[in-house]
Amino acid sequence: MQGTNHDDLRRRNLSIILRLVHRSGAASRAQLTRLTGLNRSTIGALVAELVERGLVEERTPDPTKLAGRPSPIVAASDRVVALAVNPEIDAITVGVVALSGVVHRRIRFATSSSPTAAEAVAITAGIIDDLRNDLSEYSIIGIGIAVPGLVRAFDGLVRHAPHLGWVDEPLGDLLAAATGLPVVAANDASLGVTAERYFGAGQGMTDLIYLNGGSSGIGGGLVVGGVAAGGRAGYAGEFGHIRVSASGQKDSAGIAGTLEAEVTRDALLEVLGLRASETDADTLERALLASDSAAVHAEVARQLDFLAVALAGAVNVLNPQVIVLGGFLAALHAADPDRLSRAVAALSLGTAFDGVQIAPALLGSNLLLIGAAELAFEALLLDPQLDRGNTFALPALSARVAVSPASHPH
Amino acid sequence: MQGTNHDDLRRRNLSIILRLVHRSGAASRAQLTRLTGLNRSTIGALVAELVERGLVEERTPDPTKLAGRPSPIVAASDRVVALAVNPEIDAITVGVVALSGVVHRRIRFATSSSPTAAEAVAITAGIIDDLRNDLSEYSIIGIGIAVPGLVRAFDGLVRHAPHLGWVDEPLGDLLAAATGLPVVAANDASLGVTAERYFGAGQGMTDLIYLNGGSSGIGGGLVVGGVAAGGRAGYAGEFGHIRVSASGQKDSAGIAGTLEAEVTRDALLEVLGLRASETDADTLERALLASDSAAVHAEVARQLDFLAVALAGAVNVLNPQVIVLGGFLAALHAADPDRLSRAVAALSLGTAFDGVQIAPALLGSNLLLIGAAELAFEALLLDPQLDRGNTFALPALSARVAVSPASHPH
DNA sequence: GTGATACGTTGCCAGAGTCAACAAATCATC
DNA sequence: GATGATTTGTTGACTCTGGCAACGTATCAC
Structure with missing residues (x-):
């Protein structure tokens, strides 16, 4: 419980302004005064200090249609x-x-x-x-x-x-x-969550779940109450090892019936007849959408239903605003979004799932x-x-x- | 992103001191100085304001063995x-x-x-x-x-x-x-989490999971990164509806195979031959510990194994410091603590489970x-x-x- | 009793944000 | 194109807060 003194105060306010222009993009000084609730003169002094330190740059104002003196645009430095x-x-x-x-x-x-x-x-x-x-x-x-x-x-x-x-x-x-x-x-x-949270599909969200499907397994992360969950030692977010099935299929950690054991990119590639080395996320998604094979549809349905178990559990426990899916999970979701939504809804409390969005990750490579x-x-x-x-x-x-x-x- | 001004500064520091004496109990002014890092004179002024407002009381110092002028004890008001x-x-x-x-x-x-x-x-x-x-x-x-x-x-x-x-x-x-x-x-x-977090088994923890077993089901809550998780609309913590089994057994919300469907107080009471109306949490725990019936042991083991699935999932995703069990779940845990630990360990990543404590709730009625x-x-x-x-x-x-x-x- | 130690108190100071008056830059209107 | 309205930056005086250092005070040890 650290107390706050004058230096902390200044530091905090500088931090807030720098975060704003870094995360939400350039903003006029007038906007900054409104967003922070600070006085015009204070914003002026703070921005001046950030300019002095080379952290932000002031650009000539955008031509606007409003009356009044134009407000300089404050932008985070490219340098x-x-x-x-x-x-x-x-x-x-x-x-x-x-x-x-x-x-x-x-x-x-x-x-x-x-x-x-x-x-x-x-x-x-x-x-x-x-x-x-x-x-x-x-x-x-x-x-x-x-x-x-x-x-x-x-x-x-x-x-x-x-x-x-x-x-x-x-x-x-x-x-x-x-x-x-x-x-x-x-x-x-x-780090994927961090990126998606600030610049991607989770912008402005305080409670989000992110699952990424990679070639070797499923990882993820979460933001709870506006705070990135690290856990006791930073190991939080291992959604891949949640149990979703009674099968004996083991995952990379040797645990049976987990999400990562049942939902795999390799299984999708196999029913599609594609090679891993030649298939990136986009190709996979296109192939899944283009396919009319019953075997493919069955595999997609099977995997989606297991994914739904994991997501429903997370929804019940965390009541997030949005679930962001990256990697091959985004492709899997795109193949049949309704099925996933319905399955998650069926397995979670209506109130908790109410208003939850399931969205693909927006940031690519x-x-x-x-x-x-x-x-x-x-x-x-x-x-x-x-x-x-x-x-x-x-x-x-x-x-x-x-x-x-x-x-x-x- | 609210900026901080002078009033906020004072408010924050008053808040910090009041929280300290409220949550951690009475403290001497000297202790407050060390804990907050603020100056002695500042602490003096802040405490004086809190006394003025009737929120805290200053008591005569405890007799201590140390040399030096005694420091008055600051305690939250009883009034x-x-x-x-x-x-x-x-x-x-x-x-x-x-x-x-x-x-x-x-x-x-x-x-x-x-x-x-x-x-x-x-x-x-x-x-x-x-x-x-x-x-x-x-x-x-x-x-x-x-x-x-x-x-x-x-x-x-x-x-x-x-x-x-x-x-x-x-x-x-x-x-x-x-x-x-x-x-x-x-x-x-x-609210149970809040209480246990500040005054019970979770004191000082920033990442904790709390599950409470009641007569009508299993609820809970979590603290992630020091923040109580509410979720999008405050519905977070519904551990009872996590899926842990492939059975068709439905819970109160009509979802099959959930923790709440498999792990119930009624099932424990039944194998023990006890009546719900006459059995409080302590009685249940004593009965479970005293029993040498094979049927009771089997039921305890069955329920613990399902509980482990839910807890392991939470451990993988949240990497908590401590899992606090309340209500009949505390009794269930007490009946065979090792079995639960081992089962959770087997179903979670070693690194994530490393150092996680499973503890009974400390606050009673x-x-x-x-x-x-x-x-x-x-x-x-x-x-x-x-x-x-x-x-x-x-x-x-x-x-x-x-x-x-x-x-x-x- | 004397010194050492720890802590509260007091008055002064520096720094941060606020405020109000003024200046500057734009738009709308005649 | 002058005028007024509007919005915003700028400036200097002001207030408030915490820091600081010197001093006073209460305890312990000898």
Whole structure:
């Protein structure tokens, strides 16, 4: 129970303004006064401090049809960036994401085999070193890592990443030592929620459930009462291992009858006669929608009914506003949305399911980069007065490795 | 995203101090200084304001063995009270609970039949009117109602209380109109969590799950990341309707194979040969522990295994610090704690279950009164500067209806 | 009794947000 | 194109809050 003093007050107000322009996009000063309830002069002073610190920029006002003096637009800076890292079985992706939401660059480093933690650190540090030589005028806040596995929130230790074969790897510490930048790590699915919550299908929601279907299983995360649920040690969100069936079918953790054991991408690919290596999420969805095979419909129905058991349980316990489905679960849902809705309704309390939306994830391939960057930005958003000593050069957008200029909607 | 101004700052700090002494018990000024990080002079001023408002009292310091000037003890007032109301099928209970945690009075009004909402309001208002004639020197903050059913958080509308046969009853509004006091209502199980969280088995926990087994079903609530989960409309916590079995056994809501359908007090009473009307929670627990009947053991094992499915699901999704079991579920757990632990461990991810405690609820018969009072106190705790116009006389403790002086540990 | 220790009290100070008056920039109207 | 209405930024005086340091006070140990 920390008390609040004057410094905290200023910090809080700076934090609120920076969060607003970062999360909800650019806003005029007049809008900020209305949103925060603070005085015009206060907003002026706060924005001036943020400009001074290089965190936001003021643009000339949009031409509006209203009478009155135009209000300058306050926007999060493009020059303040976080580095987002996502190690996978066949590649390591590094993104440069700006506070404004723009994904400046996206570098994919393909690996011939699944990297060890040490290799992943070396490769990532190498990519970042390459970037540094090129960097100027940009301020790097820190590094966020999206790990496909269980990550201890406390210190970023990767407890278990089955897909990569990592156990108890101090990934965060290693990368911090190798780069000298602050590093934060979290489970990829929980970062998916973060991204969808702020910039995707969950915008403005305080209670949402997110389930992501990947090739190796089902993960997810949740936001409860406006707070991202981490749990005791950051392991919350493992929807894949909820029991939904009495069958003996085991999942990757050896538990029988779980969601992940019954609802799989591989089973869908098999009835469709598709190869995993050639099928991305969109292809799968198109194939499911195009198919008129009875076997496909039966498999879709079977999987949807099991998914409904898990979702209904979550609805009863959490009474969310929205359930966001990503990965192949989005495709599965798209194949027969009504069946899923009806099945969840049948298995949950009417009052609790009342008004719950089931929606596909909106952010595509940038999902994890945005989520990981958000993780790295958090420290800055909490305290915009933090001294950030790490500023590196990054001239224009002439990348050395591989450039994917991209952005996500605000 | 509300900004914070000077008034908010003061309010926050007053709120923090009042919460501390209310929730964690009396503390010396010196302790408050350390806990809040605020300056000694600030604490002095804040405590003085709270004393001025009659919310806290300063007592002479405890004799301590330390050198130095003794620090006055700051304690929440006994004279500031909330009225807690709990309508049930055969009685309406009203409690007078002080900010200090003392339950001054407890009045149980037995009804010959299950009361309608209007009757419940009339009876409650009558009891409160009787109290008012007697009241002096006490300040009544408001009324909190613990309703055995679904309550819409928004306005306290009782959507559905199956046990009482109520549907869409504006209980809160009616009682507010009848008494002129502010009224807040919530689901009884979710108030149970509140009580256990602050004063019982969940003290200091930020992630806890609470399941309560009652005669008519299983309800519960959860705290996620330090926030009580209400959900979109306050219906969160319905653990009873989670599916745990493939059987066709239906629960009160008509859903098959749910926790509430498989795990029931009645089934335990039946194998024990006990009558519901004569068996309270303690009796049930003693009978279960004393029994050496194979049928009883089998039924206990069957129910524990189903309970484990629900708990494992919750563990995987929420990664809590503690699972608190109340009502007959506490008795069930006590009958074979190891079996439950092992079964939950087998059905959940090792990392997520690691360190999770399963504990019985600590607060007994005062649970709901304390939870309901806490609900009513919340407005005051949020803003100790709130003008409270409602002060009524209450001379000594000479009750007119039925008095149960009692208190709960702090 | 004396010193050490811990804590409350007091008066002064700095910092943050508020307020009101004024200036500036736009639109609508004549 | 001048005028007024409207909205908003700017400025300086003001208020309130917590911090700080010096001082006073109450206890313990010797």
